[in-house]
Amino acid sequence: MSKSVIYGLLLSILMVIAPHANHLPAWVSSLCVALLLWRSYLTHSGNPLPKHWLLTLLTFACLGGIAISFHTLFGREAAVTLLILMVALKFMELRTARDVMVLIYLSCFIVITNFFYSQSIPTALYMLATLLAVVTTWIHLYAQNIALKPRLRIATALLLQAIPLTLILFVLFPRIQGPLWGLPQDAFASSGLDDRMSPGSLSRLSLSDAVAFRVSYAGKPPAREQMYWRGPVLWQFDGRTWIPGNTAYSVAPQFTELDQAIDYTVTLEPHNKTWLFMLDMPNKISVPSSLTHDFQVLSKTPVNSRLRYEARSHLVSHANLREANWQIQRALQLPPTLNPKALQLAATWRDNGANDAAVVRSALAYLNQQGFQYTLEPPLLPGANSIDDFLFTSKKGFCEHYASAFVFLMRAAHIPARVVTGYQGGEFNYIGNYYIVRQSDAHAWAEVWLSGQGWVRVDPTAVIAPARVQTNVAAAVPASETAALPFITRMTSNPPAWLSNLRLNWDILGFRWNQWVLGYNTERQFAFLTSLGMENITWQNMSIIMTTGIWLVIGLFALFMLRHLFANQPDKVQAAWLGLCRKLAKSGLPRAAHEGAQDYAARIAAARPELADTIRDLAARYSALRYGAVRDEQAQREFLQRAAALKI
Amino acid sequence: MSQSLNNVIKQAEQIILGKPQQIRLALTCLLARGHLLIEDLPGVGKTTLAHVLACTLGLQFQRIQFTSDLLPADILGVSVYQRDSEKFEFHPGPIFAQMILADEVNRATPKAQSALLEAMEEQQVTIEGLTRPLPAPFFVIATQNPSYQVGTFPLPESQLDRFLMRIQMGYPDAQAERGLLSGVDRREIISRLTPQMESSELLALQQRVKAVFVSPALLDYVQAILRHTRESARYTHGLSPRAGLALLSAARAWALLDERDTVIPEDVQAVLPGVVNHRLQATGEHQHQSNGTLARELIEAVAIP
Incomplete structure (x- = not known):
């Protein structure tokens, strides 16, 4: 085993396991680095490898360490850690070419495990690079006298040759849905809206620039301030936190649309909850789901993989014009003794005998005129009467404060009201013509029930900070606070053109990657194959086509590699001579591959004197025809005849 | 002939x-x-x-x-001063x-x-x-x-x-x-x-050697030999193009001696040990084999196309 092979292998293994350092326990990463360093020192100095008992001891110590760190030896984390440690340990007994092969196979396997943690384009590209390194090392093992550059070239050629096979497998391999084929449930990190809202929960979310979903509209998109993406609806308030309350009511909502429908497609990132976000008010959706009485669209199972759905909504509508009495009661629920000042304020609006709509107007006017501020960092209000403290003392809050206080005031004035959370707005990707809605677009607003109008959306935040609904959070909060916002959210307010182009293009690439590579599921496969003109798509048919395709590709490559065999097709004379040799071979006198015609003839003549003259003559004629200067048709015919006539 | x-x-x-x-x-x-x-x-x-x-x-x-x-002048010759002609006169060496x-x-x-x-x-x-x-x-x-x-x-x-x-x-x-x-x-x-x-006759024969025909099929064979020496791990380095030319011209001469006007693979094989023995060197493990074996192996390793 040459030293350079070992160094190459060390380098490729280091490349393969480097991304895992992110989530491996620190002791594992340091142990791996230490083992690899130790191995390179031993290689450099030529000292013998460690004793067998020492390695056994180390192995058991590692097993113990994993058991302590993870409390198990199974599952994704523990198994990946175990695999990586075993690879590093295998290095310590690397002696033969077989050991190198084992390590190369293992490192290919570790390359795959990286995808448990990230499936982004950069990860895929990096893994391609590591694969190249591994294959280069592999070639080095068998061809040690090839320099690095040609080795890289061969490895690249090998990987390029694998592309058609990869494509066939990717497109045609039956996507069987089930735990065996999918990634672990926890493969996707999730963050997003919760089904409870308390002061600070949304402002925390607005610090994340993670994508919640992407939307492309079939027609003209609605105005930005109309884009309210409906999520959890919260009814019940305990003075601090809003929760959905009793959800066991299963009467279908009533709905009358009053304007044109808006059709759009949403690609929802996994969030491990059941909400499917749709524009206010939802009408139709293309995936199996249920519509609750308060217009929440719920998926049958938590969304733990990327989900794409087509949907239809109406911006103006009558929702639940007739509401059951006990629902009205739910929408009026208040913690009885808290926030006396707010209760009193609401009562003053009612005192004038104003109707419900006038009360709503008064409340909004109050919020508009009393110097309220929209801020990411409102003061903590730990007191029991947090609404009072907010309305009359601090007057600083984020959307959850305004929604919460507004609904409280409405209920205090005997107007049925509830809190709706979701997302508002989104960033327009003008290159890809779709909207990107991020966690930083999370929002909370209010709905009041007015007789004759049903549930009507009221967004108190829009009164205090219109920029929030017209542009985004960064435009609405004070300039001093924008530094806390995620970079991308800040950039959207006033970015340099090239940067936003770059960013939006990158987002498109990621979008396509998600759609076509990661999101290539049974439906998409079916749709794609149908668009290619394939009929009768079953997994049996796909397997047949796949197998055929693979053999076809391999066959084509084989033909290409063996082309010189066909190029050097023996001509007639040579074919006749080779036939002659085969005849003689059957009689026990085969010609050696390197044996010239005359030498062979001499040998035959010695062994079979009765053939001597004929074979000498034939050999001489063959030599003259094959190596001679003149192409004599007559001589060629004669030779062919005599060769055919030879009887042994 | x-x-x-x-x-x-x-x-x-x-x-x-x-x-x-x-x-x-x-x-x-x-x-x-x-x-x-x-x-x-x-x-x-x-x-x-x-x-x-x-x-x-x-x-x-x-x-x-x-x-x-021995000095170079002993081989090539020297100029010696001639007293009578008062000039240096060249005395050709052997x-x-x-x-x-x-x-x-x-x-x-x-x-x-x-x-x-x-x-x-x-x-x-x-x-x-x-x-x-x-x-x-x-x-x-x-x-x-x-x-x-x-x-x-x-x-x-x-x-x-x-x-x-x-x-x-x-x-x-x-x-x-x-x-x-x-x-x-x-x-x-x-x-x-x-x-x-006569020496003129020898010169004419040398000219005739150049005219001995070499077919593409034979060139294939010679190239296969050269390629083998370059690809095989048995030799420290492969044969040079000059060695290939030497092999061909020797094979031509051998064919002429054999009274033929075309070269056949047997001619190449006959002259191959003489031509390549001092041009090839075996790698480490084969170093101690005699030169004859090396050439014999080369012949046997290359099939006649």
């Missing part, structure tokens, strides 16, 4: 008993306008072979005994002959060796700024003791390459040796030899 060439071979075989292969190879070398290196122990007939060839072919013959104190026997070429210092080798390559010598052509045909047979003998300067690979072939004489077989022991003194016979050929 030239009758006189047959006579040459016949006459040589009468004197150098039991070595027809070596005689033919030496003639091949001569016809292909190459130079010959004979490597063997003293007393196996190297000098006799050279002498017999020179006499039978009717070539001017010079023998240079290489010693450690190199100015048609056939040179450079005996024990590895005994001399590299400086003297290179004087000979340069003359071989250029077919001319330049002394004191004046270029003097060497006679044609010009043929050098160098002999060499195997280099493990004491007090020798082995020729470097680059200079070995100047020789078209390197052959070994080997001990005669029992019958030949018997004839040798019982026969007349060889030197006596050589002195009585009559030339069987």
Whole structure:
């Protein structure tokens, strides 16, 4: 085993396991680095490898360490850690070419495990690079006298040759849905809206620039301030936190649309909850789901993989014009003794005998005129009467404060009201013509029930900070606070053109990657194959086509590699001579591959004197025809005849 | 086929008993306008072979005994001041002959060796700024003791390459040796030899060698051989294109000796050991194999396409 092979292998293994350092326990990463360093020192100095008992001891110590760190030896984390440690340990007994092969196979396997943690384009590209390194090392093992550059070239050629096979497998391999084929449930990190809202929960979310979903509209998109993406609806308030309350009511909502429908497609990132976000008010959706009485669209199972759905909504509508009495009661629920000042304020609006709509107007006017501020960092209000403290003392809050206080005031004035959370707005990707809605677009607003109008959306935040609904959070909060916002959210307010182009293009690439590579599921496969003109798509048919395709590709490559065999097709004379040799071979006198015609003839003549003259003559004629200067048709015919006539 | 060439071979075989292969190879070398290196122990007939060839072919013959104190001027010649004409006059050295026997070429210092080798390559010598052509045909047979003998300067690979072939004489077989022991003194016979050929005839034969036809099929074979030496791990480095050219011209000459006007693979195989032995070197594990085995293996490893 040459030293350079070992160094190459060390380098490729280091490349393969480097991304895992992110989530491996620190002791594992340091142990791996230490083992690899130790191995390179031993290689450099030529000292013998460690004793067998020492390695056994180390192995058991590692097993113990994993058991302590993870409390198990199974599952994704523990198994990946175990695999990586075993690879590093295998290095310590690397002696033969077989050991190198084992390590190369293992490192290919570790390359795959990286995808448990990230499936982004950069990860895929990096893994391609590591694969190249591994294959280069592999070639080095068998061809040690090839320099690095040609080795890289061969490895690249090998990987390029694998592309058609990869494509066939990717497109045609039956996507069987089930735990065996999918990634672990926890493969996707999730963050997003919760089904409870308390002061600070949304402002925390607005610090994340993670994508919640992407939307492309079939027609003209609605105005930005109309884009309210409906999520959890919260009814019940305990003075601090809003929760959905009793959800066991299963009467279908009533709905009358009053304007044109808006059709759009949403690609929802996994969030491990059941909400499917749709524009206010939802009408139709293309995936199996249920519509609750308060217009929440719920998926049958938590969304733990990327989900794409087509949907239809109406911006103006009558929702639940007739509401059951006990629902009205739910929408009026208040913690009885808290926030006396707010209760009193609401009562003053009612005192004038104003109707419900006038009360709503008064409340909004109050919020508009009393110097309220929209801020990411409102003061903590730990007191029991947090609404009072907010309305009359601090007057600083984020959307959850305004929604919460507004609904409280409405209920205090005997107007049925509830809190709706979701997302508002989104960033327009003008290159890809779709909207990107991020966690930083999370929002909370209010709905009041007015007789004759049903549930009507009221967004108190829009009164205090219109920029929030017209542009985004960064435009609405004070300039001093924008530094806390995620970079991308800040950039959207006033970015340099090239940067936003770059960013939006990158987002498109990621979008396509998600759609076509990661999101290539049974439906998409079916749709794609149908668009290619394939009929009768079953997994049996796909397997047949796949197998055929693979053999076809391999066959084509084989033909290409063996082309010189066909190029050097023996001509007639040579074919006749080779036939002659085969005849003689059957009689026990085969010609050696390197044996010239005359030498062979001499040998035959010695062994079979009765053939001597004929074979000498034939050999001489063959030599003259094959190596001679003149192409004599007559001589060629004669030779062919005599060769055919030879009887042994 | 030239009758006189047959006579040459016949006459040589009468004197150098039991070595027809070596005689033919030496003639091949001569016809292909190459130079010959004979490597063997003293007393196996190297000098006799050279002498017999020179006499039978009717070539001017010079023998240079290489010693450690031999100087280039001893080979090439010197200018000596002539008192009567009051001028320097050039006295040509022994190199100015048609056939040179450079005996024990590895005994001399590299400086003297290179004087000979340069003359071989250029077919001319330049002394004191004046270029003097060497006679044609010009043929050098160098002999060499195997280099493990004491007090020798082995020729470097680059200079070995100047020789078209390197052959070994080997001990005669029992019958030949018997004839040798019982026969007349060889030197006596050589002195009585009559030339069987004019030097102009030899030049014409050399021209005919160039005209021997080489077919594409044969070139395939030669290329396959070259490729094999370059790809195989058995050799430290593959054969050079020059070695390929040498192989071809030797094969042509061999074909002519065999009275054919086309080269066949057997010709290549016949000359291959002589041509490649001093150009190939086995790698580590095969180093101690004798040269003959190396060439034999090369032949057997390459199929005739």
